[in-house]
Amino acid sequence: MSSQSRQSPISINTLAARKRNGQKFACLTAYDALFAELISSSGIEVMLVGDSLGMVLQGHDSTLPVTLDDMEYHMNCVRRGNQGSLIMADLPFMSYASATQSLESAAALMRCGAHMVKLEGGAWLAESTRLLYERGIPVCAHMGLTPQSINRFGGFRVQGRNPEQASNMIDEALILEDSGASVLLLECVPTDLGKTIANRLEIPVIGIGAGPHTDGQIMVLHDMLGVTPSSIKVPKFVKNFLPESEDGIRGALEAYAKAVKDGAFPGPEHCFT
């Protein structure tokens, strides 16, 4: 384990304190025990067991085929390798179509060792978010480009570009915060909108392609190591940290964590206007 291993585990309180103190935090996807150990001992606060595993591990062209069983398997692997990061787990497509179903699916992932679950969607998730919160399950609401709705969007497109869409997104983010969400993740939105939402919300906001003003940043592990499968178009918000590492994968993970915390990543070339 590296010298950066932590004394105390990261919790939702740590993330809230980071936001209050204006300290950025780093998040990365993880799918197995070995990478979980490397990531969590490299200064990265949050690991997401993301349903992106359907695309980067399973070879699908979307996240829709991923099942709750798949998520439980990878969640267990990541828990075994974790060295104190907060583990967030995705509820996969159609595993939270009703509030009751969201409770059952979230409970399955919490039993595997997740500290928080992530659900994609806007205000329609208010009831599920409230129910999970009241039952002791922290929620991350994922808004903007939500990959499970890719067929409704007609492709991987930047969201919130017109003023009406942007204003709806702000309203829905506030509703989810009021319903008990502990974190918001914003994907692929213009920098100004990312900034407005991060400023308006009291809870920490994690961005991916949402500009430099969010409280945390997240990336898919394979993207930040420059090994995105050839079937996937590398998004604009991706940076490969491996070339600037003098210590292979561990050096790249540490460089990513540092760049996020220093505010050096994302740069203007990774953002949408």
Ligand code: KIV
């Ligand atoms: O599943 C995933 O990896 C995600 C990130 C893209 C944020 O949701």
